[in-house]
Amino acid sequence: MSSIYDLHTHTIFSDGILTPEELALRAHSKKVDCIALTDHDTTQGLAAMRHYCVLHNIQFVPGVEVSAVWRNITIHVVGLQIDEKNVALQQGLEHIREQRTRRSRLIAEKLERAGIANVMPDIVELAGTDAATRTHFARLLIQRREVRDMREAFKKYLGKKGKAFVSGEWAELTLVLKWIVEAGGYPVLAHPARYNMTRTKMHELLKEFKAMGGMGIEVATSSHNITEKKHAAEFAQHFDLYASVGSDFHTPANPRVDLGQNLSLPDTCKPIWTLWNA
């Protein structure tokens, strides 16, 4: 039987709700053989995750999901097999977290103008940091019964057309790729279908991504339907990129997304793990 890989997951160190210990235990129970922890803009959870993966006999891939910008569009780049001790990478991530802090305050101000008071203290409690993500704001809005669910939180407040939308000032894509490559990692374009780009624009992005040192693209991910998976596999082939797979797991409360589920790759794909399993 072939191994189960899941190379895109989150813990409490960004917007996931499990600890590394709980994530590794769940991966074990879902029969995942190899897992990458890829929290947003931080490597804080990697040491603990490595420890618990060893306990459960799971192959561990140190990773990070970096928030980047390309032509004014927010792009997520997953870095796999990074050396988390790399200084340039850590300085870059710290800069992004400072931008998150700045943005958190602006989102809180906008929410207060919309009549939702005293947001920042609760966000810091929920996120454990003021460098929060929009997921944390969404959870707070649900807790306070301002909205019914995540969907409504993003539609009404946090998404592009929402009342409290603030765009993130992330790092330039070229810089992000440089940090990942210099830290010995493999840069992977996360969930390509999520950017709502035309085919032409996606081709421009991938051409530059590849030229700047990009190595892979997520083909199998929970945010792709069958058609989107097929398109991503075609992009991988066209640009000679390795294919990655990842659930983008955040929480056990979402029954549609779980560790290692529905992540099969089309036959045309070169799996990214052949880079380190050789």
Ligand code: AMP
């Ligand atoms: P941020 O990086 O702070 O802008 O937050 C982005 C995170 O918000 C993503 O990683 C997702 O986990 C979550 N997210 C974005 N859009 C949605 C949405 N429409 N519904 C639920 N979660 C979302």
Ligand code: MN
């Ligand atoms: Mn997230």
Ligand code: MN
């Ligand atoms: Mn993402």
Ligand code: MN
């Ligand atoms: Mn993610």
